[in-house]
Amino acid sequence: MTFTDEIRAEADEIWEAILDHPMVRELGEGTLEEAPFRYWVRQDYVYLIEYSRLFAIGASKAPTINQMQTFADLLDSTITVEMDLHRSYAEEFGISEAELEATDPSPTTRAYTDFLVRTAALGTFGDIVAALLPCMWGFNETGKRLAVRGTPTDDRYAEWVDMYSGEEFTELTDWCKGLMDDVAAGASERDRERYQELFVTSARYEYRFWDAAWREEEWGV
Numbered sequence: 001m002t003f004t005d006e007i008r009a010e011a012d013e014i015w016e017a018i019l020d021h022p023m024v025r026e027l028g029e030g031t032l033e034e035a036p037f038r039y040w041v042r043q044d045y046v047y048l049i050e051y052s053r054l055f056a057i058g059a060s061k062a063p064t065i066n067q068m069q070t071f072a073d074l075l076d077s078t079i080t081v082e083m084d085l086h087r088s089y090a091e092e093f094g095i096s097e098a099e100l101e102a103t104d105p106s107p108t109t110r111a112y113t114d115f116l117v118r119t120a121a122l123g124t125f126g127d128i129v130a131a132l133l134p135c136m137w138g139f140n141e142t143g144k145r146l147a148v149r150g151t152p153t154d155d156r157y158a159e160w161v162d163m164y165s166g167e168e169f170t171e172l173t174d175w176c177k178g179l180m181d182d183v184a185a186g187a188s189e190r191d192r193e194r195y196q197e198l199f200v201t202s203a204r205y206e207y208r209f210w211d212a213a214w215r216e217e218e219w220g221v
Contacts, residue, residue: 003184004133004177007196011134014203015141021207023214024142028161030152034093037157040213041090042103047209048086050113051135052078057120058128067125067179092156107219108212112205119198126183130195133176134203139164140173 018024023040026032055075062068087097105113119131143164152158163169184192 002181003192003195004181007199010196010200011137011141011203014200014207015138015145018138018142018207018210019145021210021214023210024146027157028146028149028152030154030157032154032157036213036216038093038095039216040210041086041093041095042100043106043109043209043213045083045086045090045100046103046105046109047113048078048083050117051132053117054120054128054132057117058125058132061120061125061128063125070175089156089159106212106217108205108208108217112202112209115201115205123198124191126187126191126195127198129176129180129183130198131202133180134199134206136169136173136176138203138206140169143169 019028023032023036027037052075055071055078059068059071059075062071087100090096090100116131120128123131143161143166146152146161147165152161180195184195187195
C-alpha cells in the first residue's frame with residue numbers, strides 16, 4: 001500500500017464534507033448564486049499568488065534536477081498561464097483584473113496561505129509536497145464527483161467542473177500523488193506522520209475555503 005493509499009480514507013471524509021457543502025452542491029447543480037462564487041474567484045486569485053511561492057521554494061529544496069525543473073515549470077505555468085486563465089474566467093462574472101488585484105485576503109485565505117508558506121519556508125521538500133497535494137487532489141476529486149452527478153446547468157460552473165475533472169488536471173494530480181509516494185517511501189515513520197498531519201491540515205483548509213466563500217467571510221472589525 002502506498003502512502004497516498006494510506007491517507008485516502010481521511011481525505012475521503014473531508015472531500016465528502018466538501019461535496020455535501022451547499023456551496024459545492026449548488027455549484028454542481030448550476031444553481032449557485034453569483035455572489036459567493038464571485039467571492040471565491042477573488043479569494044482564489046489571492047490564493048494562487050501565495051500558492052506559487054510553494055513552487056518557488058519547492059524548486060530550491062528539490063533533491064533532484066528533474067524535480068527542481070518540474071517545480072520551476074509549475075511556477076512558470078501558474079504565473080503565466082493559470083493566472084491569465086483565472087483573469088479570463090473572472091471576467092465571465094464581471095470581475096475586472098483591477099478588482100482581482102485589489103482583493104484583500106479573507107481570514108481563512110490568510111490563515112491557509114500563511115500555513116502553506118510557513119510550511120514551505122521552514123519545512124523539508126517532503127513537507128511542501130504534503131501541504132500542496134490536497135489542493136490538487138481535492139479539486140480533482142471534487143470535479144470528478146460533480147461530473148458524475150451531471151453537467152451544471154450554468155455554463156460557467158460547467159466550465160469549472162470540466163477543468164478540474166479533465167485529463168490535464170488529473171495528470172497533474174497523479175504526478176503530485178506519485179511524488180508524495182516517492183518521498184514518503186524513503187522517509188522515517190516520524191516524517192510520514194508529519195506528512196500526514198500536514199496533508200490533513202491543508203485538506204481541512206480546503207473545506208474552510210469553500211465555507212468562507214459561502215458565508216462571504218469578513219474580518220468583522
